[in-house]
Amino acid sequence: MKNHKFDNRRFVIGIMVITVVLIYLIRLIQIQIVDTRYRNSADNNALYYRTVYPTRGVIYDRKGRMIVSNQPSFDVMVVTRNIKNLDTLAFCSTLDITKEFFDSRMADIRNLRKNPGYSSYTEQVFMAQLSFNEISDLRENLYRFNGFSINQRQQRKYNYEAAAHLLGDLGEVSKTEIENDGWYTQGDVIGKQGVEKYYESQLRGEKGIEILLKDAYGRIQGSYYNGEYDQTAVPGRNLNLGLDIELQMLGEKLMQHKIGSIVAIEPKTGEILCMVSAPSFNPSELSGRQRSEHYQELAARHDKPLLNRTIQGTYPPGSTFKTSQALTFLQEGIIDTRTQYPCTGGFVFRGLRVGCHAHSSPLSLNFAIATSCNGYFCWGYYYMIGAYKYGTPQKALTVWKDYMVDMGFGYALGVDLPGEARGMIPNSDYYDRHYNKSWNGLTTISNAIGQGEVTLTPLQIANLGATIANRGYYITPHVVRSVEGVDSLDSAYVTRHYVNVDRENYEIVVKGMRQSVIDGTCRSADNDNYLVCGKTGTAQNRGKDHSVFMGFAPMDDPQIAIVVYVENGGFGATYGVPIGALMMEQYITGGLSEESKEKVELYSNRVIDYGEEER
Amino acid sequence: MERRNANICGRIDWLTVLLVVTIMVCGWFSICGASADLENPDLFSFATRPGKQMVWILCSFAVGAMVMFMSQNFLNSYAYIIYGLLLLLLLVTIFVAGDTKGSHSWLNLGPVKLQPAEFAKFATALALAKFVDRFDFNPASFKDVLKACAIFLVPMLLIICQNETGSALVYVAFLLVMYREGMTGSVLLVGFCAILFFILEIKFSPVNFGSQPFQLGTWLVLTIIQLIESWMIWIMSRNRSLSLTVLGLGTGGMLIGLALSLSVIPFKVTWLQTALIIVTSVFIIFRSFKDIARRYILVALFGIGSVCYLFSVDYAFNEILQPHQRTRINVILGLEDDPKGAGYNVNQSLIAIGSGGLTGKGFMKGTQTKLKFVPEQDTDFIFCTVGEEQGFKGSVFVLLLYLSLLLRLIVLAERQSSVFGRVYGYSVACILFFHLFINIGMVLGITPVIGIPLPFFSYGGSSLWGFTILLSVFLRIDCERTTNY
Structure with missing residues (x-):
């Protein structure tokens, strides 16, 4: 039964084992005894x-x-x-x-x-x-x-x-x-x-x-x-x-004694030119051995200086949001440049009233943007959500939401900084849950004017400005323009994201924003040397209104898109517009005129009283 | 019942048991040296690794004793079932196991983690033993050998799927078992030569010898080719004069060339060698026609094929491979430094062993290993600790322990009356041998760094129990042998 033909192979295997052990023995002799390179002279030497x-x-x-x-x-x-x-x-x-x-x-x-x-x-x-x-x-x-x-x-x-x-x-x-x-x-x-x-x-x-x-x-x-x-x-x-440190310092100076943000972006590249979050602090304080001590102090303050409000604060965008609404309505064919809506002191319909300030009525889009008319955009929104072509308000809102997300709202943009918030764009599920599925354009009308459930980070508003400046695309905003020794940035920071809205519609909105500087709410942003486009915002909240400005300049070759968000600053024109104008002047002309310098002193010394409330 | 147990006790090969227990004890002391905290050496607390390993060792005695209660009949008849169950377990593990450093091989069973791959070895050995034991198994039949190989290739594949390539490679050891059972040796020889030639050629860069650079790697390979040629002729023909002629033509010619190159006129000895091998091959072909022995042509083919292979390796490595691929191979072979990778580990391990010297730094006094410069110091790189703390003496002692164990296992395997027992015995010996070969080889910077443990020595319950079962099943089978020496 047993096959003895291969019995000699036991020796082959045995010799293999012995050979391997012998080779290892020789190797041990080599490294432990012969080669002093691995050995130290004294007995207990350590490396x-x-x-x-x-x-x-x-x-x-x-x-x-x-x-x-x-x-x-x-x-x-x-x-x-x-x-x-x-x-x-x-x-x-x-x-x-x-x-x-x-x-x-x-x-x-x-x-x-x-x-x-x-x-x-x-x-x-x-x-x-x-x-x-x-x-x-x-x-x-x-x-x-x-x-x-x-x-x-x-x-x-x-x-x-x-x-x-x-x-x-x-x-x-x-x-x-x-x-x-x-x-x-x-x-x-x-x-x-x-x-x-x-x-x-x-x-x-x-x-x-x-x-x-x-x-x-x-x-x-x-x-x-x-x-x-x-x-x-x-x-x-x-x-x-991409940061311009002088612009940043000017921004921080202007935002003294205030709470809020300034974000400026170079539209062509998506590079962040300045990112001011007020209140701020001296970076040296968080360096070295005193770090933890200073950190505790800053963390304990009620105005939360450690928070980077530009990407971590979410706010109602207010009327700056109307530009995005205009783009959506134009693209969806809800309105065109000739469409006129009435506004007699606001949007008044079926017992609902959204107030507006005094201006002529009825009015068309260009003038509606320039005067920041609430009535016009409420009508547009109402017609869109109720439009027959979508079937139900749910489906209409989904279309609307997709435009908002496409413009960079509702999700973190992906800036190269940690802790970016995503803001909030409500979807149909959200309203279905809250209103038990019975809601329509009127129920959600505040979306039209950037109030209600809608919140954005200042960075997202600035990105909206940059997208309009580019007439329809943006590059994800980013802080670092190049890393030494690395050929290219992350592809997200070099590729253009095109919004699903036609360029001509953007041109219409650009004209409206220009109009707003010529004779609308942003008059004080006008500058003799270049054409400014802008949009104010006066965002309602529990306390005093937030003062917002979103703009870009020059109109036909935009170098800077900016947002200024001053918490509880009142009308957009009160703080937002003048601060924004100074920042754009500094960046585009590389300095400030004498008159502007006086303005800087004026605005930087203005104090907004926020009380002792936790923010 | 009692009688039978007493009977078994008498028949257990206590020499093997003694060797294994000695290895375990040495291993335990090394783990103490590698991982104990110097400030409070609490060796027996379960919280420390030595304490845990002590528990694993004691458990493994129990496991071994339990195996002794099985009968050979049981093992023989349930071989395929055990094998099937473990294959299933391996398969399930791929999907169930969590990610442990990239591998999916650990099963989490409450407080204990098990690695099924460690237990699959004994099951595979059983199944292979049973298959080869079939009366109609014919080692000369290609089909039969292929079927037998499938038995260990399947678990190998499953373990590769678990991303444990190192553990999977161990199954190559079964080829050696197949060789013992009659599979043609040329498979082993060709595979072995291919790997050996590649490593030698790449690893040994030119050294200065005499007045000009000397291709050490190429020289080694060519010399080995010459030696193998004459050895093959000897095996085939048993014709001493012919074999010596071949040897003389090759090695003798090379030696004369070497002497000439050193003393008279420097030239490249490797070119002379290449020429000599070709001349030898042509001579062998001539003889094969003259003696009407076609088998000789195989030798000639081997010689010429090897030379071609050698030069294509050189060409492929230097011309075809991209620089980063070259670097990878170099790092695996320990030729280039990779700060955090394999090369670094090997360097650290060599420094640790080298610093041990003849007598070592003494138990628990090794600084190199304890300061965490050597990675995996109590598992894969455990031999470092022996080298550093016990020095050359201790390392040789451990190596000789393993050598004795392996040779004893071969003796035991050969005295089995059944093919089943013999195949299983060789499986055990070959698996242990492969582990020893790779593990100590990588610590000594000879073989590539493949993360497999040193049997009965490295820290870890799964591997210890796996090897205990593997070995004690063989000891149990050995108890029922019918012939005695």
């Missing part, structure tokens, strides 16, 4: 790995001005195993810390739950991000404190006291961040907000490793194998922003 931190990428504005750079900062490091006969009090006095702080800090370092990467053999961060002055005392006395060392690192330096929200800040990595990305170890810094967070992986660079030889007493003996196994640190990539 000591020092992390070499890369320089973080620098940030430039659109005119090549360096707005964020680096400055040296110092970390006090400790190898707990090497602490010997420490004079704790003397040590504390050199760093100007208390004994209690020292004890709690050492306990934290040794706590594996708080510091998962702890090893008594490796350097741990005792105190991070000290300035040169804070460290100088310890530096002189370092020889007295075994186990402690100073590691030079870098900290952000802000060359302009502006754009804190957009730039974001750096902070020490949290435990979750370490767990999510093995790149970080305790004590490392990571972008927490804004561009610093969104472009973290570009900015941070690659850490290097320096391998050093250490003797039995923990003293560094020199580099290991002449640094052959070292890895050099790779500096982070620099960023060029």
Whole structure:
């Protein structure tokens, strides 16, 4: 039964096993005994790995001005195993810390739950991000404190006291961040907000490793194998922003003592020219060791300065929204340029009344945009939702909603900043749930004038302005125009998104917005040097109305599209229009006239009283 | 019942058990060295890895004892059913398992995680043993061999689907079992040579030898080709003079060339070698016509084919592959540094082992492994800890333990009265051998980095139990052998 023909093959297999083991034995002799390259002379020598931190990428504005750079900062490091006969009090006095702080800090370092990467053999961060002055005392006395060392690192330096929200800040990595990305170890810094967070992986660079030889007493003996196994640190990539820092500073100045936003976009490229969220703060406050202290202070304030209102605040767009309605009605054939609707002090129909200010009646689209007539757009909306061709109000509203989403509302636009809100465009389901399916154009009439359920972020309103300026397309707004060493941006930031509305309809709306500057609500935005188009908004809310302005200039070759949103500022013409006009002048002409400079002082010193209410 | 158990106790091969337990104990101490916290070495707490591994080891004794209560009849008759069930489990795992570092191979059973792939090995071995045991199985029949191969190719495929390519590669070891059972050796030889030549050619860059660069890789490959040629002739003809002629033509010529190149006039020895191999092949073809031995032509084909393969490898690697593909291969072979990737690991592992020296740094004193510079230090790279803490002596001891175990298993497999027992025994030996070959090879920077554990040594319950079942089933089968040595 047993086949003995292949019995000799047992020897082949046996010899294979023996050969492999022999080869491995020879290899062991080679690396453990013959080759000193892997071996250190003394018995207990250890290799000591020092992390070499890369320089973080620098940030430039659109005119090549360096707005964020680096400055040296110092970390006090400790190898707990090497602490010997420490004079704790003397040590504390050199760093100007208390004994209690020292004890709690050492306990934290040794706590594996708080510091998962702890090893008594490796350097741990005792105190991070000290300035040169804070460290100088310890530096002189370092020889007295075994186990402690100073590691030079870098900290952000802000060359302009502006754009804190957009730039974001750096902070020490949290435990979750370490767990999510093995790149970080305790004590490392990571972008927490804004561009610093969104472009973290570009900015941070690659850490290097320096391998050093250490003797039995923990003293560094020199580099290991002449640094052959070292890895050099790779500096982070620099960023060029679309931001104009001067424009940003002007915006922040104008928005002093107010709450609100300014967003300006270059329509052709979608680059964000300025992004002001007021109240603001000095970015340097959130840099370095005082970060957490300042952060607590800012977070506790009732006017929420940490909030980036341009992308995180959602507001009723008010009458600026009427432009989008005009486009929708024109495209759907609900109105044309000759259509006239009556407005006698507002939209009055079946017991419903939406007020309007005094102007001639009936009126057509061009004049309706210029005077920001509520009645005209309510009629248009009412006819659209009730239009026979859609069948039901539900279907009509779905068509309407699709136009709104197409224009970039209702969903986050995808700007390259963290935490963007999506705003709200109600759909049929929403009203079905709230009105038990019995609703019509009248029930939802406030949508027509950008009130009611509709909310947008200031960025979305600015993007609407940019789309109109482009006569029908937008490029997703973005802060970073190029990353050094990277050929192209994300395709979303270079491709044109065409809205499903014809160019000629956009031209009609552009004319209306021009008319509004010539003899409508935006008269004070007029400028002799270029043609401005604009649309005001006076958004109702529980308190005083919000003052809104959306515009772009020059009319035929738009360089800037802007939105100004001043909370509780009253009429659009009160704050929105003049601030918007100053910003456009600054950007287009590169400076301000004497008259305008006076206006800047005037508006920047105006205070809106918001009370102590939580916002 | 008692009698029978006593009987079994007497028949268990206690030498194997002793070897395995010794390996487990060494492994446990190494895990202590690799993962224990230096400040408070609480080795027996279940929260620490050594504590857990202790529990796994004790459980594995129980598992082994349980296997001893099965009968060979049971194993034989249920082989296909066990195999089918495990295939099903592997299949289900692909869809059920969560994502663990990209692989879908871990089943979450409450507090314990199991890796079914570890248990599929013994089931596959059983099924293969049963299939080859069929009276009509003919190792010379291509169809039969193909069917047998399918038995281990199916689980291999399923494990690849789980994204555990490393574990799947282990099933290649069954080819060696098939070889023992009579599958033609040329499959092994050609496959082995193809891989070996590729690695040697790429891995060994030119070194300075004498006054001019010397193609070490090419030289090694060509020398091996020459040796294999003469060895093949010897196997085929048992004609000593012919075999020696071939050897002399090849290796002798090469040695003379080497001497000439060193002392008289420098030239490329590899070109001479290539020429010699072609001359040898032509000579063999001539002899094959003269002696009317067509088989010789195979040898000539092997020689010429190998040379062509060698040069096409060179060409393909340098001309056809894109730079980044080249880099990948280089990193896998440990030739280029990849800061966070395989090359880095191997470098760190070599530094760790090398720093152990002759006697090592002592138990729990290894700094290199403990400071977390070596990745996977208590699983795949566990041998580093042995090398660093126990030095050359400890490493040799562990290697010799494995060598003894493997040779003992081969002896046991050969003394089986049934083909079933022998095939199963060889399966065990070959799987363990493959693990040893890859695992220690990668730690020593010889084989590519493939993440498979060192049997009975690495941390981990699944692999430990998998190997325990694999081995104890064989010991159980061995108890019922009829012939004694």
